[in-house]
Amino acid sequence: MATKTQQSLSKDALAMAADTQKPRQLKYVWDFQDRIFRGVMRSAGSSVLVIMGLVGLFLTLRASEALGSVGFSFFTTQAWEPDSGNFGIAAVIAGTVIIAIIAIVVAVPFSLGTALYISEYAPRRIKRLLITMVDLMAAIPSVVFGLWGFFFLQNEVTPVAKWLSQNFGWIPFLSVQGSDPSDPLTSNTVFTSSSLIAGIVVGLMITPIVTSVMREVFSQAPIGEREAALGLGSTRWGMVRNVVLSFGKGGIIGATMLGLGRALGETIAVYMIISPVFVVQPRILENGANSVSSLIALRYGEATQMGMSALMAAGLALFIMTLIVNFAASSIVARSRSGASS
Amino acid sequence: MTTQNIVEEQKRQLHGIRIRDLLTTLTAATSAVAATGFLFSIAPLNGVLTFVLIAYVLFIVFFALITAIDDDREGVKDRVASVIIRSAAVIIFSALVFIVVFTISRGFEALPYLNFFTQDMSLAGPLDPLSSGGILHSILGSLIQIAIALAITIPLGLITAVFLNEIPGKYSRFVRTMVEAMTALPSIVAGLFIYATAILLLGVQKSGFAAALAISVMMLPIMIRASDVVLRIVPGTLKEASLGLGAGAWRTAWMVTLPTARSGLTTAIILATARGIGETSPVLLTSGFTASLNLNPTEGPMVSLPLAIFQFVKSPEPTMIARGFGTAAVLMFLVLILFMLARILGSDKNVFGNLVKNIRKLTKKKVA
Structure with missing residues (x-):
């Protein structure tokens, strides 16, 4: 703002001018209506914090009895017999993680493909429709996925699981106990209700949310860089790989973790498919699996006070696990070049 | 006087489907299905899903080979990536439609009964036919x-x-x-x-x-x-x-x-x-x-x-x-x-x- 006239002014005048050029104090007096309104808004906003706080608080309070009685062995015991004091979440946590990993392995490639298709390949006319369909898929109730998994997918996956175990049984997690690989007439029941089937169903359930986050990120890839790549003679895939994918790297990781958070918490579909076992069961093709949430759904009805407390402790562990995964996901998304978009 | 041959550069097509791609896809798909059928007849394989999985892998291989006849490395990569991405989308959207259709079609057994919508289950036991009880x-x-x-x-x-x-x-x-x-x-x-x-x-x-x-x-x-x-x-x-x-x-x-x-x-x-x-x-x-x-x-x-x-x-x-x-x-x-x-x-x-x-x-x- 230094103009010639200002430079020729005396020091006093300069000081005065500087004084008057200070930003005016804008004192805003909220009227009564607005003060109430702002108060209501703030308290509504706080309600979310209160609810989340209460969830943590009450689960901890209710869980303290069970946690106090078994101490650290809660994390190492595989059995679940709360009334005889022998219980822990080692088996169910392992089961939850196994199912979630299978779900991620199923969901991420398909989501990546679908998100790229919608944002890069789909004709403009059907783009809106496809986005709506992804949203719709996210709203399909999990009990419907469970029905489909149990009454349809199970029969289709069983022969594949059998074939896998017969030909790749030497890989530890693909082996199946109680089935003789050389006997082609092995009963199929040993391949039902496995982590694999539950994982595939959960994978399909989280595909929409993962897809929509990825698509959102991809669609923000800068148009200038896209055009530059194409203008330099890149093929479409070359452009996608070097511009869209490298731009959306953070978004892809974030979306994957977001999906992981969902997969960890899925209840009903898993409950309907698996047959619960209380040992760490790493053989994914074999009958028998477990997860924290399906344990709660399975045992809450018959639980005594101690049993309920133990279930609350399991719920608390699940709550903390999903919170950590989710915060990690959002911080990765926020720090990536594509920014917090979800 | 020399006549200059102006070679018109062909514009690279970025959108839409080329006839050649369509034919390549069809050829690769047909041969993949045929080859899988052959595999199934000589090896102890069964199950619809197994068939689809093997046929798909073969399809991608055949597709890449056919494209490689008259395209360079980058071109082949581009076409294969496009096919894989499209098929991922097709699978996910058809899975969605299938889940909805499967649920609704199996539900049609119970839906024609009017009592399904007007009664509750208090008087209907598990062995009662669908003509009694409802939701x-x-x-x-x-x-x-x-x-x-x-x-x-x-x-x-x-x-x-x-x-x-x-x-x-x-x-x-x-x-x-x-x-x-x-x-x-x-x-x-x-x-x-x-x-x-x-x-x-x-x-x-x-x-x-x-x-x-x-x-x-x-x-x-x-x-x-x-x-x-x-x-x-x-x-x-x-x-x-x-x-x-x-x-x-x-x-x-x-x-x-x-x-x-x-x-x-x-x-x-x-x-x-x-x-x-x-x-x-x-x-x-x-x-x-x-x-x-x-x-x-x-x-x-x-x-x-x-x-x-x-x-x-x-x-x-x-x-x-x-x-x-x-x-x-x-x-x-x-x-x-x-x-x-x-x-x-x-x-x-x-x-x-x-x-x-x-x-x-x-x-x-x-x-x-």
Whole structure:
């Protein structure tokens, strides 16, 4: 703002001018209506914090009895017999993680493909429709996925699981106990209700949310860089790989973790498919699996006070696990070049 | 005089499908299916899924080989990537359509019976034919629970969304992060929470009201996030105009921000409803189970559609399973209808379409 006239002014005048050029104090007096309104808004906003706080608080309070009685062995015991004091979440946590990993392995490639298709390949006319369909898929109730998994997918996956175990049984997690690989007439029941089937169903359930986050990120890839790549003679895939994918790297990781958070918490579909076992069961093709949430759904009805407390402790562990995964996901998304978009 | 041969460069086609690609795809697909059929006849393989998996892998290989005849490395990569991406999308969308169609088609066994919609299950045992008993209790139960949940979440959710947009700052950023974390709250934990507070601590019995509270915990973050996004795109100039004319924060939100975003907010509410109505696990812990009709949400167990499905298919009886699929079909129809409603209300008259209408409405009022 230094103009010639200002430079020729005396020091006093300069000081005065500087004084008057200070930003005016804008004192805003909220009227009564607005003060109430702002108060209501703030308290509504706080309600979310209160609810989340209460969830943590009450689960901890209710869980303290069970946690106090078994101490650290809660994390190492595989059995679940709360009334005889022998219980822990080692088996169910392992089961939850196994199912979630299978779900991620199923969901991420398909989501990546679908998100790229919608944002890069789909004709403009059907783009809106496809986005709506992804949203719709996210709203399909999990009990419907469970029905489909149990009454349809199970029969289709069983022969594949059998074939896998017969030909790749030497890989530890693909082996199946109680089935003789050389006997082609092995009963199929040993391949039902496995982590694999539950994982595939959960994978399909989280595909929409993962897809929509990825698509959102991809669609923000800068148009200038896209055009530059194409203008330099890149093929479409070359452009996608070097511009869209490298731009959306953070978004892809974030979306994957977001999906992981969902997969960890899925209840009903898993409950309907698996047959619960209380040992760490790493053989994914074999009958028998477990997860924290399906344990709660399975045992809450018959639980005594101690049993309920133990279930609350399991719920608390699940709550903390999903919170950590989710915060990690959002911080990765926020720090990536594509920014917090979800 | 030399005639210069001007070689016209061919434009690279980036969109649309070329005839050559179509033929290549067809050729590769046919030969993959044929080769897989051959493999199946010589090796001990069975199962539809196995066939599809092997055929797909062969298809990609053949496709790459055919493209490689007259394209360079980059070209082959481009075509193969495009085929893989397209097929991923095709698989996911057909899986979606298939799940919906599978549920509804298996539900048709129970749907033709009128009593399925007018009776409850109190007089029908597991061995009774489909001509007796129905799901009236769970349809009404679902509607009552979702109504209570909406009565809680619409005001709370919308005001929170307005808060996130109107009072920006550190606090609202933190709230937004927590809302995001809450979206990922496992549904069974929401059920456990209501069980621990409302039922064990406050002494509310297992009822429709407790179930509605658990559903609200699940719906609230979805509603906040969806309406937050909508409110964010309300043009700032509109709000500034309102404030500049001397309206307070409350009048601006009530007369300008919310009406402008009305269609988007409706969509947000409907989407949250569609999610809430399908929640099973929070309800499982909080509503109790009954086979008879109960219209009182504060007393006695009350069943909702997803919970009824869950209980039906636990039974090994074919008629009960048929009822389960029938109920699932009803639930899917409900979700689909809600979705179409959301699209119709949210698409055509979008935020900016509404804008013009609202300005007209406001000016009309002022003149009159």
